[in-house]
Amino acid sequence: MKKSYFIMLMALAFLLQGCRTENMNDESASTGAINKFQLSSKRISLAESKHKLQLIPEISKATTFLKSKVSGKTINNISIDTDHVTYIENGPNYHTYTFNIIKENTEENAPVENLVLTPLPDGTYKGLIFRYNFTKQEKQNILNGIPVDTKGKTTIYEAEGSFNASKVTECNYVEETIWQDCSEHIHNQSNFGDWINCTAEIKPQVYTIGYWSCSSGGGGNESGSGNTGSEDGTGGGNAGNDNCITEVFQNPLDPVAVYNPCPIGVPTAPTLSGSFSLYVNSLPANLKNLLNNYANSDFYDGLSSYFYANNGSSEAKAFISWAAQFKLDNPTTTWEQFQSWFIDDVIDIGLQSEMLEDWADPTRVKPTIKFKKHIKINSIYNKIKTAANFKQYLQNFEPTFSVAHLMFDIGAVENPAALAQTKTPVNYWIKITFNKDWDFANTPKILIAGSFMHEIIHAEMYRKLLSLSSSNGNIDQALLGTMLNQHNYPGLFDYYIKNVKGNDSAQHQMMGAHYINIIKNALKQVYGNQYTDVEYLSIAWQGLKNTTAWSLLPQAERDLYEQTYQNNYNLWEK
Known part of the structure; x- marks a missing residue:
């Protein structure tokens, strides 16, 4: 499992383009002569x-x-x-x-x-x-x-x-x-x-x-x-x-x-x-060799642009040193991933401090810059990340015994009607993405908190699948299907075999059967007596009403959760 890292991020600027490089031109007029070549x-x-x-x-x-x-x-x-x-x-x-x-x-x-x-x-x-x-x-x-x-x-x-x-x-x-x-x-x-x-x-x-x-x-x-x-x-x-x-x-x-x-x-x-190449050559040999390796030229070029966009500041140098170490310890991380996580947006000093704490604490999800910049979502995350049930699941992603990293981001999701989405592991990273087009301003905070827990459970299921069958940090679906079909893991077979084929409803079936009270208790640990148990349960069941577990509830109980949700949605804190 990869290490967790201290990160020093600073105010980032969009990458600037200088005017020092000129295009190749074949012909041009010049004072004093008519040139055959230029x-x-x-x-x-x-x-x-x-x-x-x-x-x-x-x-x-x-x-x-x-x-x-x-x-x-x-x-x-x-x-x-x-x-x-x-x-x-x-x-x-x-x-x-x-x-x-x-x-x-x-x-x-x-x-x-x-x-x-x-x-x-x-x-x-x-x-x-x-x-x-x-x-x-x-x-x-x-x-x-x-x-x-x-x-x-x-x-x-x-x-x-x-x-x-x-x-x-x-x-x-x-x-x-x-x-x-x-x-x-x-x-x-x-x-x-x-x-x-x-x-x-x-x-x-x-x-x-x-x-x-x-x-x-x-x-x-x-x-x-x-x-x-x-x-x-x-x-x-x-x-x-x-x-x-x-x-x-x-x-x-x-x-x-x-x-x-x-x-x-x-x-x-x-x-x-330029100062960037001189700075790279001043780094420890392992980091210098990594950045000067042609195979990592995308990292070199991207960090060079970042360096000059930030005027070669001491903070920029510290970030580049950290970035090189990050790449060294996470060799499968692509430049596109790194840029999306850490460079594509601007972050202020206050959020930088929070980012430092989040990346330093192995029990916390690793947030991207876009995630930290979203005031409402980030404030809810800061509120829930120390709750016992949240920490219990996040500890499964600690570097000492985990097989995956967990990350929060904001961006496009496949289902525009979804508040958030958890994707299958890629290069050991499991990313939970909140829908960038969602109307978060008019969404109750308690509902967003419930979505956090819901997606963390999805991530935990993917982590278990990855622990059974990992191929360079990606789930080996063929091997996993063989293992489950042979009933080496009978507890997983019933719920996960459909997921191997890309069906997320299998995970929802398992959530409905086993995780409703876990979601309820996690929310209660955060908000205490601000809401009733019925309100917490009405939120926990959101997204799980197509499951067998929901259909097996007495009609009166289902009606109670439905009415509670509808009657209180506009009353809950936003």
């Missing part, structure tokens, strides 16, 4: 890449290089972020991938380092390291989608061999910054501080171009003028020579093996890992 970029993960199989060995080689001895020191705490990758295209035949290099425990003013993979003619990739000396504010600007000019802040070297930043040779990699106007030609290099307000279909972009330059070549340390291409289709910016435009490869080439009168090279854009 540089375009987007953020993806390695898992989404169509070149993943070719990229993985190159990433592995680069990681080994980065961890190798540098200045006599072995660096082990290095990883490459494969979840937030910048993918750039220049036409149909050329592209680059840019990965952020993460070094644990680095200082705020440490350089940003990116691994850029550019394709070679033989189908492999060449790795280049772009090192940027950014300020703390410039790093934050990049995360916020505000461009930063990399001119004079960039060092480039190959991700193999040895590297000495102070070494000067006749030929080196140099960088160039090129600017791409928006499609409306309103936002460009001159007003990049206002790019976040751009409403054009194609947003402005800025790229860093790395190319191989020898001292006799043309300059290359000047920023581009805003041009992103030439007639032959290469993107570019002026390189300090009025007759030259810095170009971008159109086909796989080795930058070192190319001779071109004007600079031509590899496009990239400074890529940083």
Whole structure:
């Protein structure tokens, strides 16, 4: 049986969508040139890449290089972020991938380092390291989608061999910054501080171009003028020579093996890992590995959106840590389930405290956020959850000896005329759902309390079935039917064999025969002498009047319960 958990939930916001990722665009006008091709970029993960199989060995080689001895020191705490990758295209035949290099425990003013993979003619990739000396504010600007000019802040070297930043040779990699106007030609290099307000279909972009330059070549340390291409289709910016435009490869080439009168090279854009990926990497190894596992990418993406929607607050971090532990201990829980239970709605601090208590107490049902937000239903639940009869049944779901979790929710039910519904177990969870379309405002509280007990008994019956025949937390109906037909459990056979076939009336038959007084006593424990025994019984029989037990009651007794219910319905507290 799974553990019960402490939960720290905070005020949740609906998941927000940032404006940092741009769609791929094949064509766009640009100042100063008519382009055959247009540089375009987007953020993806390695898992989404169509070149993943070719990229993985190159990433592995680069990681080994980065961890190798540098200045006599072995660096082990290095990883490459494969979840937030910048993918750039220049036409149909050329592209680059840019990965952020993460070094644990680095200082705020440490350089940003990116691994850029550019394709070679033989189908492999060449790795280049772009090192940027950014300020703390410039790093934050990049995360916020505000461009930063990399001119004079960039060092480039190959991700193999040895590297000495102070070494000067006749030929080196140099960088160039090129600017791409928006499609409306309103936002460009001159007003990049206002790019976040751009409403054009194609947003402005800025790229860093790395190319191989020898001292006799043309300059290359000047920023581009805003041009992103030439007639032959290469993107570019002026390189300090009025007759030259810095170009971008159109086909796989080795930058070192190319001779071109004007600079031509590899496009990239400074890529940083957001605070979420850094926070994930700071978690204990088991939780970090779980979230970084591609099989759990839906949890990673969902929690990332949640993190940024809540501005990376300490409460958000605590919740994400709890969520990872929850998933680790409940591996069959899907993201859709988790999101529905804990994220899809907003909760205030007071309800958060109640939620904490409910999830901490193993004798209590686990409520979802939607359930806790319903003022009337939640107040009734808070009133009844400590009553002896309720606790007696809830204890059957304690983690020490139970085979299932029990949860309360509010949502759609199959029968619109039903106040609530209990569903068969799914991945060890039995969920009681209250009808979201029910007129609870005009429903007596005592009737809702009776429905709580009624549904808990349904849940207890499902728990017994699951204890007999569980298949990964779901009832194995074929095995259960065999067991019951062989009369290994004669007490269950009469009532449950129909339920195996999906007939809820079988459970109602058992309730009518054995549970009426249990429901009555549970209500009396909550409301005491506020109501009479006849009133309690008239409520207990609701939903059970099609049973054999009801038909066997004397007509006078049935009439008494019917009249009591009808006469008092509008008098009972609402």
